[in-house]
Amino acid sequence: MSSRDRVLGRVRRALAGLPAEPEPYEEAVPRAYLRQHGERSPEGTVDLLAENLADYRARVHRCTPGELPAVLAELLAARGARTVLVPPGLDPGWLAASDAERIPDRAESTPAELDRIDSVVTGCAVAVAETGTLVLDGSADQGRRRITLVPDHHVCVVRVPDQVVASVPLALGRLDPARPLTWISGPSATSDIELDRVEGVHGPRTLEVVLVGERA
Amino acid sequence: MSGTFVGMPAFPEAARAAVADERLRGNLKHATHTIRAKRAAAVAEVSDWAELREAGRRIKDHTLRHLDHYLLRLEESVTAAGGTVHWAADAAEANRIVTGLVKATGESEVVKVKSMATQEIGLNEALEAEGIRAYETDLAELIVQLGHDRPSHILVPAIHRNRGEIRDVFRSEMKEWGRPAPEGLTDSPAELAEAARLHLREKFLRAKVGISGANFMVAETGTLVVVESEGNGRMCLTLPETLISVVGIEKTIPTWRDLEVFLQTLPRSSTAERMNPYTSLWTGTTDGDGPRAFHLVLLDNGRTDTLADDVGRQALRCIRCSACLNVCPVYERAGGHAYGSVYPGPIGAILSPQLRGTASEIDASLPYASSLCGACYEVCPVAIDIPEVLVHLRERVAQGGPATRAGNKVVLRPAKGHAAERAAMRATRWAFGRPGVLRTGQRLAARTRWLHPRTLPGPGRAWSATRDLPPVPAEPFRDWWERTNGGRDDGAAPQDREETK
Ligand code: SF4
Numbered sequence: 036m037s038s039r040d041r042v043l044g045r046v047r048r049a050l051a052g053l054p055a056e057p058e059p060y061e062e063a064v065p066r067a068y069l070r071q072h073g074e075r076s077p078e079g080t081v082d083l084l085a086e087n088l089a090d091y092r093a094r095v096h097r098c099t100p101g102e103l104p105a106v107l108a109e110l111l112a113a114r115g116a117r118t119v120l121v122p123p124g125l126d127p128g129w130l131a132a133s134d135a136e137r138i139p140d141r142a143e144s145t146p147a148e149l150d151r152i153d154s155v156v157t158g159c160a161v162a163v164a165e166t167g168t169l170v171l172d173g174s175a176d177q178g179r180r181r182i183t184l185v186p187d188h189h190v191c192v193v194r195v196p197d198q199v200v201a202s203v204p205l206a207l208g209r210l211d212p213a214r215p216l217t218w219i220s221g222p223s224a225t226s227d228i229e230l231d232r233v234e235g236v237h238g239p240r241t242l243e244v245v246l247v248g249e250r251a
Numbered sequence: 252m253s254g255t256f257v258g259m260p261a262f263p264e265a266a267r268a269a270v271a272d273e274r275l276r277g278n279l280k281h282a283t284h285t286i287r288a289k290r291a292a293a294v295a296e297v298s299d300w301a302e303l304r305e306a307g308r309r310i311k312d313h314t315l316r317h318l319d320h321y322l323l324r325l326e327e328s329v330t331a332a333g334g335t336v337h338w339a340a341d342a343a344e345a346n347r348i349v350t351g352l353v354k355a356t357g358e359s360e361v362v363k364v365k366s367m368a369t370q371e372i373g374l375n376e377a378l379e380a381e382g383i384r385a386y387e388t389d390l391a392e393l394i395v396q397l398g399h400d401r402p403s404h405i406l407v408p409a410i411h412r413n414r415g416e417i418r419d420v421f422r423s424e425m426k427e428w429g430r431p432a433p434e435g436l437t438d439s440p441a442e443l444a445e446a447a448r449l450h451l452r453e454k455f456l457r458a459k460v461g462i463s464g465a466n467f468m469v470a471e472t473g474t475l476v477v478v479e480s481e482g483n484g485r486m487c488l489t490l491p492e493t494l495i496s497v498v499g500i501e502k503t504i505p506t507w508r509d510l511e512v513f514l515q516t517l518p519r520s521s522t523a524e525r526m527n528p529y530t531s532l533w534t535g536t537t538d539g540d541g542p543r544a545f546h547l548v549l550l551d552n553g554r555t556d557t558l559a560d561d562v563g564r565q566a567l568r569c570i571r572c573s574a575c576l577n578v579c580p581v582y583e584r585a586g587g588h589a590y591g592s593v594y595p596g597p598i599g600a601i602l603s604p605q606l607r608g609t610a611s612e613i614d615a616s617l618p619y620a621s622s623l624c625g626a627c628y629e630v631c632p633v634a635i636d637i638p639e640v641l642v643h644l645r646e647r648v649a650q651g652g653p654a655t656r657a658g659n660k661v662v663l664r665p666a667k668g669h670a671a672e673r674a675a676m677r678a679t680r681w682a683f684g685r686p687g688v689l690r691t692g693q694r695l696a697a698r699t700r701w702l703h704p705r706t707l708p709g710p711g712r713a714w715s716a717t718r719d720l721p722p723v724p725a726e727p728f729r730d731w732w733e734r735t736n737g738g739r740d741d742g743a744a745p746q747d748r749e750e751t752k
Contacts, residue, residue, distance in 0.1 A: 043319050066306060208508075225444055
């Protein structure tokens, strides 16, 4: 007998004594919890996102679309970034004002090569206000999962208010499970040593978020 | 489960040693109290906690009730997404599968994300026996591995170590495994974390095989989910060419939408955060992004035996948040090692004896490693009635009875030579001899649900074997215990005694 049959057989025997289908899935699981916590205007939701991102020690900046290139140039310069990783679909205008050398996200580049790059700039798929979370789904403006992991400085651009949702349930509804997803809430952190929080064990130690919208 | 803990003394002896260790107790107390307070605040932030908890409980119960269906569905979706599914009936088989997969890649080292399932089966030891080195990459697991130690907490496995000890371990051991600790390393957490970063980075960058567990597997879509903080998980899940995930069959949930419940309850219950820093979700393989080969090993190893038990089955709802450890007065004093398994604390006390059976002294004593105060049930985000299962397992240890082992129905005898019962009695005496352990238990009288055991533990058994306990006791359990000398005198409660047989 294959182990597959053995395990499935054990499962079926374990369940054999129970009454047949008690209720269909839809009725078995009450969804009495909230779709989101509290009512807010779109601007209020963006403010909450900014607040929660900052609470988890991301650095939050806000600007209009016109100001974005200057803001990004300034952030990279302040960091002293000489090289910046660029996902294939990133709007070229975003980095137009920066002197940092652009390194394309290429399938062939080795992790060791990525490790030598100073910063990475990406867009995002959706941001969750209640939890202060950015979700990347590997779209062309976000690139492969590893490019937001290996460099020590990640700048993520969020278009507000259209990329922002209030809650986790609303975010899941917007995402495609077939894509590889990375949810990011603040920079990499550990509390393994006497529960003292330390930023950046393996992922980027600095996470900067630029909220771009008409309201400056 | 693994041989890691073979030879462990039963809980009372192990706990006695731990209780005598002042530094351990200090570290533990600080940690559990800190997390406990933070968790309460994180939970208070969401107004619908009770509804989320109920939904989580129902999703898990429903999945377990139809586990065959959902496992098949999962297998289908993972395969359709480019993954390969393997089934492992027990630890030895899982280890064989993983070892074979690693060998097929031609590699002799792997990087690992922290995973309870791979600890449970003793995967690192099995790989080592075949000449494959497994590097733990979670900071706490690294501390444990370098220190030739055992994990003592689900969430913070090195909770029993303080910063000075960690520095000493790093200084003396890192060089044996790769990049040595930096010169003049101090005990500041930031410096220690930096040393770990440098040490592990060289491993991440060259690793060709990654091994992980998963927090959830979505049957509908074939998606696996890993929740973490440090980014070591992301490293292991995305940099290697081959990814092998070993996951208990109970981690299955039916639909994508179900994640909306657990991604709200797990972080808050676990690290007391609104959301943990990183969550990775992947479905099979993706061209050009992440591993080219993905293997999922579905692990039974006692889970179907647990599923067969009407009362004990609920332990399979556990999402390993560790909240129950941090509120447990017994865990706080005894520490995780005393439980003799990778699952410490209240959940360990009910899970280990079910996964492994109660034949050994340590497993027979575990259901007694509790004051039945009920705090674990209150914090559990999937509402596992741990006290109920504890009482049920005590009954099994003391009286024997029907159970399922390795898929077969068996009738357990009251442990041979009464060794288990003696172990159990010692555990009971240990807990009840400590007022602090029992203090929380004072609430027993007011909240009576745990006082519905069908039988009493240890010595009270003789009395309760033939009658049910009164539904609402007329006096606190502890008073009863003291008044009756732990049940050695006639243990009848003063009134309301119901004769049922
Ligand atoms: S039993 Fe409940 S509280 Fe304990 S670890 Fe599991 S889910 Fe968390």
